[in-house]
Amino acid sequence: xxxxxxxxxxLQKDKARPGASPLGAGMAGDDEDEPVLSSATKQKVExxxxxxxxxxxxxxxxxxxxKRRWMLEKKLADADVSEEEQNNILKDLEKxxxxxxxxxxxxxxxxxxxxxxxxxRGAFGE
Numbered sequence: 001x002x003x004x005x006x007x008x009x010x011l012q013k014d015k016a017r018p019g020a021s022p023l024g025a026g027m028a029g030d031d032e033d034e035p036v037l038s039s040a041t042k043q044k045v046e047x048x049x050x051x052x053x054x055x056x057x058x059x060x061x062x063x064x065x066x067k068r069r070w071m072l073e074k075k076l077a078d079a080d081v082s083e084e085e086q087n088n089i090l091k092d093l094e095k096x097x098x099x100x101x102x103x104x105x106x107x108x109x110x111x112x113x114x115x116x117x118x119x120x121r122g123a124f125g126e
Contacts, residue, residue, distance in 0.1 A: 069093070 037045075072093075076086045 069097075 073090065076089060081089075
């Protein structure tokens, strides 16, 4: 994760420097040779950036959640709660966490939606 960030920061620094070219040091003065990006390519780049950012944000969120859970376990250990109650609370939280992770891994399918109305006929003779 850090290597991806450092690579992105290095790329942005190179881009920000005047006269710097991502294609090589000898081509700094050749503005005609730079490829012109189409709007479709720019949209794809933005979508890829967004996807990567979302991925790393989700990783950071899960890290924070794990830290929060660890803190809860530590507080339960320090509190005046019986060992049996602590285990019951932790087992309940583990079940909820497992169910949540299972729901996150579940891929959406046709069965996950409710048919409201058919708008037209498809090419498959439905």
